[in-house]
Amino acid sequence: MNFEKIEQAYDLLLENVQTIQNLLGTNIYDALIEQNAAYLTGSHANERVSRNINALKQLQLTTEEWRRTYQFLFIKANQTEPMQYNHQFTPDSIGFILTFLLEQFIAEKQVTVLEIGSGTGNLAQTILNHSQKEIDYLGIEVDDLLIDLSASIADVIGSSLHFAQGDAVRPQILKESQAIISDLPIGYYPDDRIAQRYQVASSEEHTYAHHLLMEQSLKYLQQGGYAFLLAPSDLLTSPQSDLLKRWLQEHASVVAVIALPVTIFGTQSMAKTIFVLQKQTSQPVETFVYPLTNLQSAEVLQAFTENFKKWKQDNAI
Structure with missing residues (x-):
């Protein structure tokens, strides 16, 4: 470079x-x-x-x-x-970790990837540029400005990325993918009528958009496929988390939880963690839980990859 x-x-x-x-x-x-x-x-x-x-x-x-x-x-x-917070691009350091996880969890050389909330397309391009796999990518994004930006940039770069405009919470006609990726937005979904179609819907207030998108993403995932989701760190303890955990027990296994440094996000309230879900299988594995304390330290990242590969070998992933 x-x-x-x-x-x-x-x-x-x-x-x-x-x-x-x-x-x-x-x-x-x-x-x-x-x-x-x-x-x-x-x-x-x-x-x-x-x-x-x-x-x-x-x-x-x-x-x-x-x-x-x-x-x-x-x-x-x-x-x-x-740009509003949910529209800003995912930092490269996180994109590289997501690329590593995609490489480790998906065995096939050719991979179909769906991104929920593709934004400016930077995360997709990061993965495409650094993955050893042949990626068939589709990004879905509701914001028309972001769609125009991401599509025009992909055309200039000459990337084999495809984008579609749509509200990912609403039903879409999409083929099932081997992998789902998403830097999930933080906030409430405003349309309670649409939200009530979901198991994670709250009956007392607006439902978290990231809960709805997690449930929706699994519908577009092949059996045994993986979803790599960047979500609020308090995902499993925040309000409405009981609804989410009940849904998870029925439909998905949490195979990895990788905490990220708060310093990347500025404040604890905005901090996110990588959650890797596998569409429900008959052979659940012990969850890989790991706190990444510094994404700029080669030693920290090396320890992370070694621990992950050992867990993967022990669990025959």
């Missing part, structure tokens, strides 16, 4: 986005979508934008260099036009 090229690409991309933003009087995210469309056609009415597009093409970035370039641009954009 060439960081000098990433820096050059970032400067060119940022200049294009800011130029288009000023020309159209729009927000930075719509300007980025416009920039991506211009890149794909190879030109723009503005001479400076066209010149920068040619310079970007000459850099011949790899897919990972493109991903990093867009990631830096999102960090810059978020400083002036912050």
Whole structure:
């Protein structure tokens, strides 16, 4: 990976986005979508934008260099036009752990992956770039801006990622996948009428959206398949958790619980943990429980992988 090229690409991309933003009087995210469309056609009415597009093409970035370039641009954009918390991209350090878990739990070389709430597509691209498997990916996302962003970025990068717009809580016509991934949103689902169709629905208040999405995700998972879910750390102790645990007992096994450092999320109330669920099988295994204290320490990550592989061998996963 060439960081000098990433820096050059970032400067060119940022200049294009800011130029288009000023020309159209729009927000930075719509300007980025416009920039991506211009890149794909190879030109723009503005001479400076066209010149920068040619310079970007000459850099011949790899897919990972493109991903990093867009990631830096999102960090810059978020400083002036912050995205809501649930729309921000999943940190790379977590994406790498999810990639590792996908590799370890799924034996097949070719893997069908469904992402619930695909956002900007950064997590999907992280997994695609670093996995050794051939991934057939579909992301579902309700927000039209995020869908346009993720699809246009994938087109520029040349990734084999596919996205569909829809409210994942509502029924969708989707094929069953071998793996589900999701950085689940935190909050309540506003439509009680829809929520009442679920076993995890609360009869006293709005139901947690992440509870509904967990139940829904299992419907799109093959028998014995795995769901890799980033969910609130207090998932199994928070209000409405009794409803969730009752549903889990009937439909899924919690095969791994990997706590993440609170420092990544800023506050304890926003902290998340990786929960790996397996669609109910006749051979439940002892849950792998592990606290990851530092995602930047090579020694901590090495200890984690060694402990996980030992657990996997002991349980014949």
